[in-house]
Amino acid sequence: MVSPLMLLVAALAMFFISGLAAYVxxxxxxxxxxxxxxxxxxxxxxxxxxxxxxxxxxVFFSEQFGYFLGARGEFFQLSVDYLRIFALSFPLLMVGRxxxxxxxxxxxxxxxxxxxxxxxxxxxxxxxxxVAVLGWGIKGLAAATVISSxxxxxxxxxxxxxxxxxxxxxxxxxxxxxxxxxxxxxxSDFAMMIVEAVMVFVINIAFAKFLTPAHFEAYATVSIIMxxxxxxxxxxxxxxxxxxxxxxxxxxFHNLTNLLNYSVKKTMGYGLLVYLxxxxxxxxxxxxFIKDPATVELGRFFYLTLGAATLFSNYPxxxxxxxxxxxxxxxxAIISAFRTLVxxxxxxxVLIMHIGAGGVALGFILTDILMILGLMSFMSKTxxxxxxxxx
Numbered sequence: 001m002v003s004p005l006m007l008l009v010a011a012l013a014m015f016f017i018s019g020l021a022a023y024v025x026x027x028x029x030x031x032x033x034x035x036x037x038x039x040x041x042x043x044x045x046x047x048x049x050x051x052x053x054x055x056x057x058x059v060f061f062s063e064q065f066g067y068f069l070g071a072r073g074e075f076f077q078l079s080v081d082y083l084r085i086f087a088l089s090f091p092l093l094m095v096g097r098x099x100x101x102x103x104x105x106x107x108x109x110x111x112x113x114x115x116x117x118x119x120x121x122x123x124x125x126x127x128x129x130x131v132a133v134l135g136w137g138i139k140g141l142a143a144a145t146v147i148s149s150x151x152x153x154x155x156x157x158x159x160x161x162x163x164x165x166x167x168x169x170x171x172x173x174x175x176x177x178x179x180x181x182x183x184x185x186x187x188s189d190f191a192m193m194i195v196e197a198v199m200v201f202v203i204n205i206a207f208a209k210f211l212t213p214a215h216f217e218a219y220a221t222v223s224i225i226m227x228x229x230x231x232x233x234x235x236x237x238x239x240x241x242x243x244x245x246x247x248x249x250x251x252x253f254h255n256l257t258n259l260l261n262y263s264v265k266k267t268m269g270y271g272l273l274v275y276l277x278x279x280x281x282x283x284x285x286x287x288x289f290i291k292d293p294a295t296v297e298l299g300r301f302f303y304l305t306l307g308a309a310t311l312f313s314n315y316p317x318x319x320x321x322x323x324x325x326x327x328x329x330x331x332x333a334i335i336s337a338f339r340t341l342v343x344x345x346x347x348x349x350v351l352i353m354h355i356g357a358g359g360v361a362l363g364f365i366l367t368d369i370l371m372i373l374g375l376m377s378f379m380s381k382t383x384x385x386x387x388x389x390x391x
Contacts, residue, residue, distance in 0.1 A: 009054055011190045013094045016043050016050075019186025021101040021238075022245045022327050024167070026389065028105060029249020033166055038173035043182060044098050045172045051091025058087035085142035092149035099156025105242045106167040108159070115155040123148035185329045202345040203360070206352045215357055218298035221289045222306055225278075229271050229310040230317070236267045237321035244325035253385040260322050264315050271314060275307045298357070305361030312368035319375050327389045335375070343367040 020043045027036040103112045123144055130140025160169045207216045240263055247256055278285070286299040316339055323332035344367045351359025 009058075009090055009093075012050060012054065013047065013097060015183055015186045015190040016047055017094075017098055017101055017186065018190075018321075018324050019182035019184070019329075020098065021105060021241050022185050022325050023182050024102065024105050025242045025245025025325070026249040026327055028166065028242075029246035034170075035173075037168050037170040039175070039178055039182070040098075040102055040167065041170045042172035042174045043179070044095055044169075046174075046179070047094040047098050048091050051094040055087045055090045058090070059084055082138045082142045085139055086145055089146040089149040092146065092153045096149055096152035096156055099160065100152065101238075101241075102167055103156065103159055104239065105245075106165050107242070108163070108165065109239060111159055111163065115152065115159075118155070119148050119152045122151055185324065185327055187329050187333055203348055203352075206349045210352050211357060214292065214295045215298055217290065218286075218295050219302050219360065221286060222299050222302040224289075225282075225285065225303065226306055226310055228274060229307070230313070232267050232271050232274070233314045233317050234321065236263045237318045237325075241321070241325040244322060245327065248326040248384075248389065251385070253383075256322075256326065256384055257379065260318065264318050267318070268311065268314050271311055275311065278307070279304070301357065302360070305358065306364070309361040309364040309368070312365050312372065316368055316371040316375060319379070326384070326387070328387055335371070339367060339371050343370065 020040060024036045024040050027033070027039075100112055100115070103109075103115075126144035126147055127141055130136045130144050134140060136143065160167075204216075207219065240259065243259065244256060247253075247259075282303045283296060283300055286296045286303075290296050290299055316335065320332045320335040320339075323329070323335070344363060347367055348360055348363030351363045353359070355362070
């Protein structure tokens with residue numbers, strides 16, 4: 001229920017994170033390291049201030065936020081308790097994620113990978129300990145996220161204090177035109193997260209109006225599993241971001257499209273493999289979260305349909321991130337807006353209204369088929385060497 005607010009926070013973070021990543025990569029490609037250091041340090045300070053500014057209202061007005069987002073009955077207090085503690089992680093998440101992006105641009109993907117695995121395992125372990133051992137319930141889940149976010153922040157600071165190669169923390173620079181340039185480039189990912197928050201809100205309304213609480217429980221559980229597939233696609237895109245940005249800075253245009261297509265094909269294979277491997281065991285995975293057998297079957301239905309739908313989302317998602325990485329945010333923003341604000345909410349809402357639960361996946365699939373056809377046509381006609389990149 002509070003995920004739209006969490007997506008809003010993520011959107012504000014992406015305003016600077018993705019813009020910073022692409023801009024620093026461009027500067028590294030042009031060998032302007034000193035400017036990259038001062039600019040990136042200034043953006044980290046801004047992100048810390050922004051994180052604190054978002055934490056304060058989320059903690060003190062958590063009941064109002066929970067009610068506005070549709071939490072009622074037993075879900076209301078759970079949402080309020082979760083948000084009140086989870087909000088403490090906002091500044092930790094924002095600065096930690098910013099440092100992680102800079103680690104990638106510094107040429108240390110292995111360190112970033114290990115750190116994120118450690119953070120993920122810590123989060124999982126703390127979740128189990130807080131809930132199963134300490135009996136803290138939903139508050140324990142939120143506290144686990146706060147602690148694991150702190151671990152990521154400390155891991156990033158340790159890297160730049162002891163292991164940095166090219167990029168380093170420096171005296172912060174707050175040059176307004178540069179900050180606006182970074183925010184402009186991050187606008188596309190900001191828009192993507194904002195419209196995703198709207199999309200989730202609309203889909204939640206459709207579930208509440210046309211389906212049952214059991215459908216909502218099953219869909220929410222499967223959505224957690226679906227993050228695995230989106231993680232494959234977005235992980236590849238974010239991992240390649242430094243390469244895309246630096247290649248654009250060096251004007252290696254001929255390699256950019258080839259690398260994008262290679263990433264899409266490779267991750268499509270991984271996504272399909274994971275989807276097929278989970279089919280025989282998905283029922284047992286769902287039983288870890290859901291008690292009612294009928295709801296488990298609904299979850300299995302959502303996995304089979306939504307899992308297939310995520311395979312179609314690969315190319316649109318990676319193409320949107322690609323244009324951000326090469327410092328062309330307008331194309332990325334248009335892709336995100338059409339997919340997530342225009343097509344998905346309308347199609348999913350209308351199809352749920354007319355055909356029920358099957359309309360969720362069908363709405364996503366029809367949207368992404370249209371997006372794939374449009375993007376393939378656009379990419380075939382686009383000469384990357386003629387695209388302007390502003391300093």
